[in-house]
Amino acid sequence: MKPSRTPARETIAAIATGLGGGIGIVRLSGPRAEPIVAGLVTPWPKSRPPTHKLHFGRVRDPASGEIIDEVLACVMRAPRSYTGEDVAELHAHGGARMMQRLLELVLASGARLAEPGEFTRRAFEAGRIDLTRAEAVAELIAARTDRALAAARSVHSGALEKEVRGLRSELVRALAELEGALDFPDEQPDARPEAESARAVCALETRFLALAATYRKFVRDRAEVTLVGRVNAGKSSLFNALCGEERALVDVDPGTTRDVLEAEVELGGAWVRLVDTAGERLDGGGEAGRVEERGVDLGRRRRGRADAVLLVVDATIGFGEGEQALWQSLQGTPRLLVWNKRDAGGAPAGLPEGACVVETSALTGEGLAELRAALPSLLGIEADHEGALEVSARHREALVTGAQALARAAAILSAGEPSEVAAVELRDALHHLGRITGETVDAEVLDAIFARFCLGK
Numbered sequence: 001m002k003p004s005r006t007p008a009r010e011t012i013a014a015i016a017t018g019l020g021g022g023i024g025i026v027r028l029s030g031p032r033a034e035p036i037v038a039g040l041v042t043p044w045p046k047s048r049p050p051t052h053k054l055h056f057g058r059v060r061d062p063a064s065g066e067i068i069d070e071v072l073a074c075v076m077r078a079p080r081s082y083t084g085e086d087v088a089e090l091h092a093h094g095g096a097r098m099m100q101r102l103l104e105l106v107l108a109s110g111a112r113l114a115e116p117g118e119f120t121r122r123a124f125e126a127g128r129i130d131l132t133r134a135e136a137v138a139e140l141i142a143a144r145t146d147r148a149l150a151a152a153r154s155v156h157s158g159a160l161e162k163e164v165r166g167l168r169s170e171l172v173r174a175l176a177e178l179e180g181a182l183d184f185p186d187e188q189p190d191a192r193p194e195a196e197s198a199r200a201v202c203a204l205e206t207r208f209l210a211l212a213a214t215y216r217k218f219v220r221d222r223a224e225v226t227l228v229g230r231v232n233a234g235k236s237s238l239f240n241a242l243c244g245e246e247r248a249l250v251d252v253d254p255g256t257t258r259d260v261l262e263a264e265v266e267l268g269g270a271w272v273r274l275v276d277t278a279g280e281r282l283d284g285g286g287e288a289g290r291v292e293e294r295g296v297d298l299g300r301r302r303r304g305r306a307d308a309v310l311l312v313v314d315a316t317i318g319f320g321e322g323e324q325a326l327w328q329s330l331q332g333t334p335r336l337l338v339w340n341k342r343d344a345g346g347a348p349a350g351l352p353e354g355a356c357v358v359e360t361s362a363l364t365g366e367g368l369a370e371l372r373a374a375l376p377s378l379l380g381i382e383a384d385h386e387g388a389l390e391v392s393a394r395h396r397e398a399l400v401t402g403a404q405a406l407a408r409a410a411a412i413l414s415a416g417e418p419s420e421v422a423a424v425e426l427r428d429a430l431h432h433l434g435r436i437t438g439e440t441v442d443a444e445v446l447d448a449i450f451a452r453f454c455l456g457k
C-alpha cells in the first residue's frame with residue numbers, strides 16, 4: 001500500500017531570541033528552511049552542508065545585492081530537530097533592526113511568520129514531545145524564580161508524562177479486566193470479583209488525587225501581597241526594604257502614602273507583586289484629610305483582591321483594638337503579623353491566638369530575612385517541595401475530573417451494578433488523562449495553550 005501523502009507544510013520563521021542581545025537568531029522550520037537559508041547566505045557549500053554544524057557566511061539581500069550581516073548559519077535536518085522538520089537558523093548581530101531585516105528577507109524568500117508557540121506545536125504534533133513537555137517549554141521561559149524553574153524543569157524532563165502514562169496503563173488494565181469479564185462471563189475463572197475491581201479503581205482514584213494535590217498556585221503564578229496597618233507603622237519603610245530600593249516616600253508625618261504603590265520582587269522564592277497602601281487612622285491616629293481618605297479607600301479595595309496580607313504593627317504602640325478589627329476583617333485571606341520598629345518597641349504582646357508573627361525593624365534590617373522566608377508558607381509553597389513534581393492548574397482539573405469518574409465507577413462496582421456502566425466511567429477517566437498528555441485534547445484548548453507562548457518558540 002502506498003503511504004498517504006500529507007500536504008506539504010508551510011515553512012515558518014520567527015526571531016527566536018529576545019531583542020537587543022549581542023546575538024540574535026532567526027529560526028525557520030519546514031521543507032523550505034534549508035533552501036531559503038542557502039539562497040541568502042554566501043558563500044554556501046556546493047555540496048549539501050553537514051547537519052547540526054555552524055557555517056560562516058554573509059547574508060545578502062538577493063534583490064539589492066546589499067550585504068546585511070555576517071552570520072553563522074545552521075541546518076538541523078529532520079527528524080533530528082526541535083520540530084521534527086528541517087530547521088535552519090541564522091545567528092547574527094542581535095539588534096532590533098538587524099533582526100527585523102533578516103526576518104523580512106526570510107519571509108520574502110517564501111517563509112511565513114510563525115504564530116506564538118508554533119515551533120513547539122509542530123514538535124508536539126510530530127510526536128516528538130507530549131503536551132506536558134510542550135507546556136513546560138513555555139514555563140521554563142516564563143519562570144521568574146528558582147522554584148518555578150525547578151517545577152518547569154521536572155515536567156519538561158518528562159516526569160509528569162511518565163506518571164500519567166503509568167496511571168493510563170493501570171487504568172487500561174482495569175478496563176480490560178472489566179471488559180474481559182463482560183465478553184466471557186463464564187470463561188474468566190481468574191477475573192477479579194467486583195469488590196476487588198472496586199478496590200483497584202479506588203486505589204487509582206487515590207493516586208489521581210495525590211497527583212492533583214501537588215498543585216501549588218503560586219509556584220507558577222505571581223502573588224499579590226499587600227502591606228496594611230495603621231499610619232506610621234512602617235509599611236512604606238518595609239516596602240522599600242523588601243524592594244531593595246527607595247520607591248515609597250517615608251516620613252514621620254502620618255498619612256504620607258496616598259497612592260497605591262506596587263513593585264515586583266522575589267521574596268523567599270515566591271514571585272510577588274508587593275503593594276504598599278495608605279495607612280489606617282486607627283484609634284486616636286488623628287484626622288485624615290480628603291485626599292488621604294481617598295487613598296485609604298483605594299487601599300481597602302486593593303486589600304480585597306490580595307492573595308496575602310502583611311499587617312504591620314507599630315511595636316512602639318502595640319496591638320490595639322484597631323489592629324484587632326483589621327486582623328478580623330482579613331479572615332479568609334492568608335495573613336501575617338509584622339511586628340515592626342522592634343528596635344524601638346517591646347516584644348510582641350496581646351496578639352490573637354494562633355497568629356503568625358515576624359519581628360522586624362525596617363530601620364536596622366533586623367528580621368527582614370525572616371519576613372522574606374515566611375512568604376512561601378504564607379502562599380502555600382513551602383520550600384521543602386523543591387524539585388518534586390508539581391502539576392499545573394490545567395493538569396489538576398483533568399486529574400480531579402478523572403478521579404470523579406473513577407469514584408463513580410467504584411460505586412457502581414461495589415453496588416453490584418452492571419460492569420458495562422463502570423467501564424464507561426473508566427473510559428471517561430482515560431479521556432481525562434489523555435487531555436493532560438495531549439492525545440484527547442480539544443483543538444481550542446491547544447490553541448489557548450500555544451497562544452500563551454512567546455513568538456519564536
Ligand SMILES: Nc1nc2c(ncn2[C@@H]2O[C@H](COP(=O)(O)OP(=O)(O)O)[C@@H](O)[C@H]2O)c(=O)[nH]1
Pocket residue numbers: 230231232233234235236237238249250251252253254255256257279340341342343344360361362363364
Ligand atoms: N525606629 C524605627 N522607626 C521606623 C521603623 N520603620 C519605620 N520607621 C519610621 O516610622 C515613620 C513612618 O514610616 P513609614 O514607612 O512612612 O510608615 P507608614 O506610614 O506605615 O508607611 C518614619 O519616620 C520611619 O522612619 C523601624 O523599624 N524602626
Ligand SMILES: [Mg+2]
Pocket residue numbers: 235236237248249256257277278279
Ligand atoms: Mg506609607
